[in-house]
Amino acid sequence: MSGLESIKVKVEGLGGSAAFAHNALPVLHEIRHALAELAGGGEPTVIDLSAIPFGPGDREQLFQVLGEGEIKATLSAMGESLIRETAYPGVWLVTHLSPQGEELATHIEVARLPALLITPELDVEDALAALSARLQADDPLHPESETNT
């Protein structure tokens, strides 16, 4: 964890030097439990952050602790969704945005791979049909030059 200790987090009103505000810590424990479950060959877990009463600074603190990992992915469908692995492999941060860029929901997904990144089976079948049709055209590389679908 590089440089995190040098970032001074100051949340006013809590007195003393409490390292965490009220709800970042319980969520981190919940993530740890989920990781233990996953490591033991169990099911993935999704935690919906909008259900948790965060005080000011809680969310930022949580994200700071989780940090950034190796993978960033963007889903462009009905607005963007940002899918990032945190510095803890297997712990993913999924943020759904509306087409106007407003945050719809934020989930923490503890899984080998977030569900949204996996290609749906029916999509694969559709892709096969579409590509087969295209390769059967007279000029597969330039289908606009003929009346192809």
Next chain:
Amino acid sequence: MTDELTLGERLRQRGVSRRGFLKFCAATASMMALPPSMVPAIAAALEKARRPSVIWLSFQECTGCTESLTRSHAPTIESLIFDHISLDYHHTLQAAAGDAAEHAREAAMQENWGKYLLVVDGSIPTAENGNYSTIAGISNLDMLKEVAEGAAAIVAVGTCAAYGGLPHAKPNPTGAQSVSELISDKPIINVPGCPPIPVVISGVLAHYLTFGVLPELDALGRPMAFFGQNIHDRCYRRPFYERGEFAETFDDEGAKKGWCLFKLGCKGPTTYNACATAKWNEGTSFPIESGHGCIGCSEPNFWDAGGFYQALSVPTGDAGKTLLGAAAVGVAAGAAVGLLNKRNKAKAVEAHEKVTVDDLNRE
């Protein structure tokens, strides 16, 4: 007018991919305060959902509830109106006016008799034959009874429609009453708040769209998902309350440090709403976080429940008697009417086709 395409078919027609659909279901589940594990079940239900006709009647109201709904961002209000429900009548949002608007309402009612969702905001004045508020010459009272007859269910949006709200406060010159005081043979869901939080309104509509029934309700007819816990139990300032650290005035050291606002009149302990978690302005903040105590706007008679700046521990005398009296009358009247109409209501609920959460869990 409802069309025959399911929601899933309609979204795919619009070019929404399967991933996009899953994302929509995830955001909808979050908005309905359902656990993420239910997303596949919701996706399955939404695939089959048909577009219900919605008639929105605005009575003695300030339009704050409509303003709140149009701030809802998940899903966007435009897509909610145009794609997922058929909003056939709404004063503020519709283009038609005058006779054309009333004819549109009548046509929607006839076409969807027994199946449309009726949404009401504003209280209903009953004094002077209901003439304190009329639309196109028809009193609110008459219009409510007429439209309610063919509705599958009624959603009373805002504290005015749910409990009478501001007009109902002492001395209630217009004889304002709530929807549930006037209609007793239809399923009614109360979504109180002054106004309700935007995502709560759209979350309830989304629940109806997904499952075809109204969500689980508490004793005051409010959806448990959003009104099941009080503000106090979810308030991030609770640790200060536990430690006895209270702000005594709005500008003292305690206030600046964000201490508990109990002594400054916060009604959080007796108020049930989602403000502490869902917050306002897309999750920006809520009254307590901004330094002002909760005024209890989602509870009945909150305007008459003692001062906003009087702590809950201080007896309110007058208001206490009024509340007790009203409760006693309400219980007596309610018991009699309740017995008569329980069968009607049960029949209305039974006739309505629905997909239950149990069905989804069985799949």
